[in-house]
Amino acid sequence: MTDSRQRRIQTLTQAARQKSEDKTKAAETAIRSLTRRGEPITFQAVQREAGVSHSFLYTHPDLRERIERLRRQNRPTPPPPVGAATNETGDNLVLALTDEVARLKRRHREEISELGAALEQAHGENLELRRELARRGGSC
Incomplete structure (x- = not known):
């Protein structure tokens, strides 16, 4: 070289x-x-x-x-599965119950909203029926 x-x-x-x-x-x-x-x-x-x-x-x-x-x-350690018992504080149970309460509250709000809409519709139909009755000469 x-x-x-x-x-x-x-x-x-x-x-x-x-x-x-x-x-x-x-x-x-x-x-x-x-x-x-x-x-x-x-x-x-x-x-x-x-x-x-x-x-x-x-x-x-x-x-x-x-x-x-x-x-x-x-790397975060994955949380134990919901429903698994914890020896120290019962955190999993608290989280599961908190999630369930939130789900129930959401469903309750949805049902209240649906019932309110149905009530408004019923009031509207009732008003239409009263007007129809009044046109035909009936009393309310």
């Missing part, structure tokens, strides 16, 4: 190493920024914030492990 070719290879290798270091720093800065803002840490969020590719994040073991760990930490 010639000296000029060897120098080009070294220059390209150094440039690639520097580019990788810059991307790593950008990804680390993105993770800190997202954490500071309270946003979820995901590969997509870090990629967008840092301006790096998904493949870059996935192929760097330290970054990948850190993102996966932070993603697991921030």
Whole structure:
């Protein structure tokens, strides 16, 4: 190999190493920024914030492990199924009953509205019948 070719290879290798270091720093800065803002840490969020590719994040073991760990930490735990007993406060029962009360109140409002409309219609029909009766000479 010639000296000029060897120098080009070294220059390209150094440039690639520097580019990788810059991307790593950008990804680390993105993770800190997202954490500071309270946003979820995901590969997509870090990629967008840092301006790096998904493949870059996935192929760097330290970054990948850190993102996966932070993603697991921030993932909300799903609530237990409604109806499951809780030992501490009965929160599930309270939530289920609150939902049921809200549903019943909504249905009650709908029924009141329907009954009000039916009553208005009945009053209108009653008024028409009284007028018809008055035209025919009857008394009310």
